[in-house]
Amino acid sequence: MLKQVEGSRAVAEAIALCRPEVICAYPISPQTHIVEALGEMVKRGVLAPCEFINVESEFAAMSVAIGASAAGARAYTATASQGLLFMAEAVFNASGLGLPVVMTVANRAIGAPINIWNDHTDAMSQRDCGWIQLFAETNQEALDLHIQAFRLGEELSLPVMVCMDGFILTHAYERVDMPTQAQVDAYLPPYTPRQSLDPSEPVSIGAMVGPEAFMEVRYLAHVKQMRALELIPGWAEEFRQAFGRDSGGLLHSYRSEDAELIVVALGSVLGTIKDSVDAMRERGIRIGVLGITCFRPWPHDAVRAALAQAKQVVVLEKSLAVGLGGIVSTNVRTSYTGDARAVRTVIAGLGGRPITRTALESAFTQALEGSLEALSFLDLDRSVVERALAREREVRRSGPIAENILRDLGVVGARIR
Amino acid sequence: MSYQPVKFYQTGTFTVGNRLLPPDVRSVQSTQRRTNSLNSGHRACQGCGEALGARYAMDAAMEATDRQLIAANATGCLEVFSTPYPETSWQIPWIHSVFGNTAAVATGIAAALKVKGRSEVRVVAQGGDGGTTDIGFGCLSGMFERNDDVLFICYDNEAYMNTGVQRSSATPGAARTATTMAVGEAPGNVFGQGKNVPAIAMAHEIPYVATATVAELHDLEAKVKTAMGIRGARYIHILVPCPLGWGHASQDTIRIARLAKETGLFPVFEAAYGEVTSVSRIRRRQPVEAYLRPQKRFAHLFGDPPNSAVIAQLQALADRNIRRYGLLEPQEAA
Amino acid sequence: MFQIRIHGRGGQGVVTAAETLSIAAFLENRFAQAFPSFGSERTGAPVVAFCRIDEREIRLREPVLKPDALIIQDPTLLHQVDVFSGLAPDGYILINTTRSFDALGVGEFVRGFHATHLCTVPASELARKHVGRPVPNAALLGGFAAVSGRVSIDAVAEALRQKFSGAIAEGNVTAAREAYEHVRQEIKEASHAKAG
Known part of the structure; x- marks a missing residue:
């Protein structure tokens, strides 16, 4: 059913269709609207049976989700920014224990200086935590990815983070097609855990593992992530057949077949980039886009294939590895068969700085002219920096x-x- | 609290021999029904108070719940000595997540059980003093405040023993630890205001709070059973001497625990909804010196000359506890 | 694509106005996108919200830098915030006021604009009358439907009923309809003046 709703509301309704059994809520902007909506659905009895727990911190939110998941319940929480950092120890623990918690990260900058606006620093800080990380381009994709996330996580016994741009998506009203309960039930089977705390079959979960087996346990975690790379395309196709939409998958290419320059990005900025690309295509410029939907596991082969023909690659990313440059671009370089120097990093949109078509097209033009530096910062106010220095x-x-x-x-x- | 304390005067330790009791009042631990929740073969030190306390507490909880029990465990000695890969001593469903989140993990388990309609299965969270009074304190308070259906048991050995005896907020004044060295003008731990977690638990107005020691195992079992008969957030704080960290002989664990109670340094009581409902009175009052002297962590107090000012300070704390909780028999107090 | 920028103050329902407008456009089978300026501004602080309406899916995520229409919910912002930034001379301006553009001190700025694109509406007064509170957003949306013709007043009314409930919804609908008529009258007068 088509609806014009806020992104957070759309995601909350989609999560409710997934029949979560335990939801933990701790307020942090910009994810609050999601758990507020879910809390109301639980309190009204619309979403039942479900326990909605107001916890005292994000660390507790993830910990309650861990306990619930280990006891066989479908568990969900949402966070952002400082909250993701505050729960980081439990985030690693959930993946280490192989518990398929699903969490929305409403992407937001990390302080200091404290900043509530959007960028990807929070999710990128946890890129190696063992969770599957999916990035939504639109609110439609955000809600679709949550439905896929429960299935993917539960099949693999891995937690899944669905990243959606804070405010830009969470607070945006736009059209979404909300699936029916029957559709979701048909796509997402009930949770059958691989391990569960149950007195009828006692197990110890979370035992100490020493040097004699720790490597093997970590290797198995890697194997599971690699398995996700195999499953995701097929399940996205199955999703397309069931729901009639292309949502999810490993990545999305746009007008890149004959492109000399391919722009790589994650999340909602892909929309603005596509508009820029359309405008530049009209001027005869061979430019295309590669949107990364699945950032972890890193779809190495798919990215390699998608970029094979490109003479130049611009990675536009909303996070900065201080002292290095790009995070996404570092990943892209490992998958690019051409000269690594042809992969340029553009850091953009930190702390909510608007990413405009004008600035994008200027950067892409520079890239084509060969004047774009290996690492650049979109719309950086040099005079402010110079004064500070x-x-x-x-x-x-x-x-x-x-x-x-x-x-x-x-x-x-x-x-x- | 329907439990009738068992009083025996035996020579020496007051230890109650089960063989002197009728079968129906013997401890769970002495019966054929005991579940060995924490089975033998674990790697705890000789004389470990925590292993003893956990074994009694969990078997009593199993008995009380008809074996429908799940445990969440904080990082610490108990976790490490019970689950060295690929072995486990736990014969109950058991999870260890991280150090500071045990109460929250238990909340999650309880929520899952509730949503699945399995209210007969109960949840116990357990941790040492570090995982309870320090790093786990936020999650513990949250669990109390929400009145989640969890019994949290703190095995208090008054320091971080797993990492090599460092100070925690449960370490008493003057005690030597690896981070409160017995050197300088005020050797050992500084005297703070203390962090009285049983009192803080009571301030959350939860249905049940109790303290216990491994010296009175009937009492400990009874309190666990009482706790399991109640729904909502419950807290039991058990004093568990650590021969390694406290520097006493392995065979003295129970004696030291008894002295903690008999000096008044560790008050043993029960409380419901913020009110003390019963106290275990001191049976033969001892000066704090009797408790302090056998422990190497207090050895610096008994040099030549002894540090009588600090000993008096500790005695004052014991006296305050005795007054506050009414730990003496009325005739003795008079 | 038609882009609207709404300026107001925290508490005036600026974000709600953008959202409601997007619902109205959606109800008429258009694609629409509404989003706030992403601040956490408290009551009284300047607030901006954006709305885009198009016949196809809207992918652009930048703020509305070149609006086709401006809705000014609080005229005191006119000289505090660069509200006219990016507005082309064929753009629409709708101001919540009982005064004229000249009296507001912006007459000079709008000299080259189409007279029929410049409207004022006493939205706060209409809201006080019909809703009981001087929250001008619904009335301004009625005015916007009249001045721009981009959404019908019926769609605005239906969107208001989705966003609000009960007496508040009906009060807002009445305020919007009265503002709609007010602005239509204004435009009629302006085009007569032009013709004459």
Whole structure:
């Protein structure tokens, strides 16, 4: 059924269709609307049987999900930003124990300076935590990915993180096609755990493992992720047949068949990039797009094939590996068969900085002209940076950087949470 | 609390011999029905108070729930000594997640059981003092505040023993640990205000809070059974001496635990909804010195000359406990 | 694609207005996208929300930098925030006020604009009258339907009923319909003036 709703609401309704049994909620912007909507559905009895638990921290949210999943329940939570970092120990634990928790990450920057707006630093900080990480381009895909995530996670006994851009998607009203309960029930079988805490068959979960077997346990985790690479395309196809939409899969190529330059990105910015690409195509420029839907496991072979013909690659990413440059681009380089120097990194949209078509098209044009640096920062205000550096050269006690910059810009600091 | 305390005066330790009791009041541990929830063959040190406490507590909980029990365990000695890969001593469904989240994991298990309509299966969370009073404190308080259907048992050996005897918020003043060295002007742990987690648990107004020691195992079993007869958040704080960390002889674990109670340093009581409902009175009052002297962690107090000021400070804490909880028999107090 | 930017203050229902407008467009089988300026602004602070309407799927995620229409929910923002940024001379401006563009001090700026694209509506007064609170968003959407013709007043009314319930919904619908008539009258007068 077509609906015009907020992204968070759409995701919440889709999750409810997946019949979660335990939902843990701790407020952090911009994911709050999702758990609020779910909490209301549980309280009204629309979503039943389900336990909705207001926990005291994100660390507890993931921990309650771990306990619930280990006891055989379908468990869900959502977080963002600082919350994801605060639960990080339990995030690794959930994947280490092989518990198929599904979590929405409403992507948001990480402080300091504290910032509530969108970028991918939070999800990228957990890229090696052993979870499957899927990135949604639209609200439709966000809700579809959640349905796929429960099935994928439960089949593999692996937790799945569905990443959707905070505010840009979570708070956007747009058209979605909401599946029916019957459709979801047909696609997503009930959860049959591989391991479960049950007095009739006592097991110990989470035993200490020493050097004699730890490598093997970790290797098996890797094998499971590789298995996901095999399953995801087929299940996305099955999803397409059942729901009539292309959602999920490992990646999506757009107008890239004959492209000399392929732009690689994750999440909602792909939409803006596609508009730029259409405009540049009209001017005869051979440019295309590669959207990465599944970031972990890294779809090495699929990316390699998708980029095989490209002479140049621009990786546009909303996260910065400080002291290195790009995170996504580092992954892309391992899968690009051409000269690694042809892969350029554009860091964009940090802390919610708008990514505009004008800026994108300028960067892509530079790339085609060969003047785009290996690492660049979209719409970076050099004068602000220069002033900060000059201040630090001049005085030892130069003060807090963020506050100085805000003073330079002459704006009042945004209020938070 | 229907439990009738068993009083025997034996020579020496007051240890109650089951053979002196009629079969129906003997401990769970002495019966054929005991489940060996924490089975023999684990890797705990000789004389480990925590292993003893856990064995009694879990078997009593199994008995009380007709063997419908799931346990969540914090990181720590108990977890490490019971599950060295590929072995496990646990004969009950058991999970270890991380150090600080045990109460929350237990909440999740309880929620799953509730949603699946398996309310007969009960949940116990357990951890050491570090996993309870320090790193696990946030999740513990959250579980209490929501009144989740979980019994949390803290096995308190007053320091981080698993990592080599470092101070926790349960370490008493003056005690030597690896991070509160017995050197300088005030050797050993500083005297803080203390972190009285049983009192904090009571402040959450949860249905049941109790303290116990491994010196009175009938009492410990009875409290676990009482707790399992109640729904909602429950807390039992068990003092479990650690021969390694406390520096006492392995065979003295029970004696030291008894002295902690008999000096008044560790009050043994029960509380319901924030009110103390019963106390285990001191049977033969001892000065704190009797408790402190056999433990190497307090050895620096008994040099030449002894540090009488600090000993007096510890005695004052014991006296305060005796007053606060009414630990003496009325005639003795008078 | 038609792009609308709504300026107002926290508490005036700016974001709700954008969302409601997107629902109205959706109800008329168009694609629409509404999103806030992603702040966490408190009551009284300047707030911006955006709405795009198109015949095909909208992929663009940048803020509305070149609006086709501006809705100004609070005229005190006119000289505080660069509300007109990116607006082309054929754009639409709808201001919540009882005063004229000249009296608001923006007469000079809008000199080259189409007279029939410039409207004012006493939205706060209409809201106070019909809803009991001076929340001008619903009335402005009625005015927007009239000045732009991009959504029908009936779709606006239906969208308001989806977004609100009971007496509040009906009050908002009445305010929107009255604003719609008010603006239509204004446009009629403006085109007569032009013709004359």
